[in-house]
Amino acid sequence: MKPIGIFDSGIGGLTVARAVSEAxxxxxxxxxGDTAHLPYGEKSATLIxxxxxxxxxxxxxxxxxxxxxxxxxxxxxxxxxxxxAAGPGIPVIDVVTxxxxxxxxxxxxxxxxxxxxxxxxxxxxxxxxxxEAGFTAQAKATPLLASxxxxxFQHGRVSSALIEAxxxxxAFDSVQAIILGCTHYPLIADQISAQxxxxxxxxxxxNVVAQALRSxxxxxxxxxxxxxxxxxxxxxxxxxxxxxxxGAQRFYASPITLQERKLxxxxx
Amino acid sequence: MKPIGIFDSGIGGLTVARAVSEAxxxxxxxxxGDTAHLPYGEKSATLIxxxxxxxxxxxxxxxxxxxxxxxxxxxxxxxxxxxxAAGPGIPVIDVVTxxxxxxxxxxxxxxxxxxxxxxxxxxxxxxxxxxEAGFTAQAKATPLLASxxxxxFQHGRVSSALIEAxxxxxAFDSVQAIILGCTHYPLIADQISAQxxxxxxxxxxxNVVAQALRSxxxxxxxxxxxxxxxxxxxxxxxxxxxxxxxGAQRFYASPITLQERKLxxxxx
Numbered sequence: 001m002k003p004i005g006i007f008d009s010g011i012g013g014l015t016v017a018r019a020v021s022e023a024x025x026x027x028x029x030x031x032x033g034d035t036a037h038l039p040y041g042e043k044s045a046t047l048i049x050x051x052x053x054x055x056x057x058x059x060x061x062x063x064x065x066x067x068x069x070x071x072x073x074x075x076x077x078x079x080x081x082x083x084x085a086a087g088p089g090i091p092v093i094d095v096v097t098x099x100x101x102x103x104x105x106x107x108x109x110x111x112x113x114x115x116x117x118x119x120x121x122x123x124x125x126x127x128x129x130x131x132e133a134g135f136t137a138q139a140k141a142t143p144l145l146a147s148x149x150x151x152x153f154q155h156g157r158v159s160s161a162l163i164e165a166x167x168x169x170x171a172f173d174s175v176q177a178i179i180l181g182c183t184h185y186p187l188i189a190d191q192i193s194a195q196x197x198x199x200x201x202x203x204x205x206x207n208v209v210a211q212a213l214r215s216x217x218x219x220x221x222x223x224x225x226x227x228x229x230x231x232x233x234x235x236x237x238x239x240x241x242x243x244x245x246x247g248a249q250r251f252y253a254s255p256i257t258l259q260e261r262k263l264x265x266x267x268x
Numbered sequence: 269m270k271p272i273g274i275f276d277s278g279i280g281g282l283t284v285a286r287a288v289s290e291a292x293x294x295x296x297x298x299x300x301g302d303t304a305h306l307p308y309g310e311k312s313a314t315l316i317x318x319x320x321x322x323x324x325x326x327x328x329x330x331x332x333x334x335x336x337x338x339x340x341x342x343x344x345x346x347x348x349x350x351x352x353a354a355g356p357g358i359p360v361i362d363v364v365t366x367x368x369x370x371x372x373x374x375x376x377x378x379x380x381x382x383x384x385x386x387x388x389x390x391x392x393x394x395x396x397x398x399x400e401a402g403f404t405a406q407a408k409a410t411p412l413l414a415s416x417x418x419x420x421f422q423h424g425r426v427s428s429a430l431i432e433a434x435x436x437x438x439a440f441d442s443v444q445a446i447i448l449g450c451t452h453y454p455l456i457a458d459q460i461s462a463q464x465x466x467x468x469x470x471x472x473x474x475n476v477v478a479q480a481l482r483s484x485x486x487x488x489x490x491x492x493x494x495x496x497x498x499x500x501x502x503x504x505x506x507x508x509x510x511x512x513x514x515g516a517q518r519f520y521a522s523p524i525t526l527q528e529r530k531l532x533x534x535x536x
Contacts, residue, residue, distance in 0.1 A: 035310075157432070161424075
């Protein structure tokens with residue numbers, strides 16, 4: 001059984017890896033955080049495509065049989081490039097489409113909010129998919145939020161000042177739900193909720209994506225085939241610092257060990 | 269007259285470029301912001317060295333006759349590598365040494381504070397130079413401060429919450445002065461001051477570096493040679509987004525145009 005390759009610009013995608021490992025227990029996983037190039041969210045679409053394709057190829061070289069693009073910035077800006085590089089035999093799951101499908105399954109019509117990095121929102125991808133599904137999209141870039149969470153600013157004055165700056169003044173009062181369009185945001189979901197009217201639901205894409213992946217993999221399994229119980233998980237990053245090693249545990253919600261794997265051809 | 273090459277991981281080094289252009293008016297300048305790889309401050313020393321050497325070579329290829337490492341993270345982690353790549357004929361000015369020299373010229377002994385990125389503080393370079401100059405160093409990484417300023421959070425609740433989190437509770441009450449060890453910090457110097465006892469002086473390295481550079485260049489000039497009045501300034505970045513284009517003006521304090529120059533060999 002080939003491992004599922006999960007990648008993100010950094011360690012935030014570990015929230016998705018965790019959800020995947022819970023939704024499909026025992027399935028081997030290779031996680032790759034491109035910490036040498038993070039954050040993707042501030043970079044141009046062209047550059048995000050080049051970095052993403054590089055990591056996708058790395059995961060396929062490592063024997064992965066399917067790919068999960070856990071990074072919203074990469075899902076929004078580089079999905080076609082990744083699919084094209086992976087070829088037709090490799091299922092590629094992004095984090096945007098499952099979230100929009102979930103909205104469609106639960107809501108009839110009306111306004112849906114999305115918050116994410118600058119690159120995610122600028123791509124217009126969430127907005128386009130929501131529009132095609134019959135919704136009005138209200139999108140806002142909240143660029144500093146992910147870095148603040150990565151730095152451990154949760155449940156204090158820094159994160160509350162940021163949330164108020166981005167989401168305050170009734171900016172999202174008319175939406176039914178807000179998609180948390182960045183892997184980091186679930187860690188401060190309760191603080192975000194506190195800033196919004198109580199009827200606004202928050203949608204955490206990590207769980208939605210894990211379910212989508214489970215369906216995709218189950219479709220591929222031969223009748224009667226079972227996922228082996230022995231698990232093999234590798235967690236790789238392109239640049240390893242103490243800070244990432246410490247942060248990994250917070251995002252994965254249990255102790256894991258990151259290994260560095262240099263992208264040599266990028267660093268000549 | 270060969271241009272001065274000034275580089276930084278992003279657009280923050282434009283504060284140094286501005287100081288240089290005011291200290292040595294009319295001298296041609298090529299600025300390079302490695303926005304494809306920013307922020308350096310979260311990356312490992314090895315990676316900062318590779319990225320920095322790549323940009324230094326780019327500036328020499330563009331005909332620069334001297335280099336200013338405007339980035340504190342690069343100055344602290346990659347100066348030897350840059351000097352070695354540039355070779356003996358190219359003066360390389362960093363932002364750390366001139367700041368420490370300035371401290372030494374003004375203070376006798378005692379405690380000096382330094383704030384900077386994680387990579388700057390972790391390198392221990394400021395601390396070592398201050399120690400060798402007879403001072404006690406009190407260093408603290410303030411990682412989110414630069415991103416917050418880059419995002420335009422100045423003089424409001426977000427920056428004040430951050431400054432309090434990093435510098436509050438008397439952390440720096442016993443120092444005589446604090447070196448602002450990141451090109452972004454001068455933009456919120458007044459808010460930082462407000463958090464500290466009134467006797468603590470803030471040292472802005474941009475101006476100190478510009479003076480050091482002027483001396484270095486004047487030593488090299490032949491007697492009677494004059495800097496031509498015609499000016500030529502180029503501002504290059506390795507990845508151009510609207511957000512960087514807009515931010516550039518804020519850091520340079522007057523309108524400038526960024527041009528993208530891809531680092532093709534890094535992106536194969």
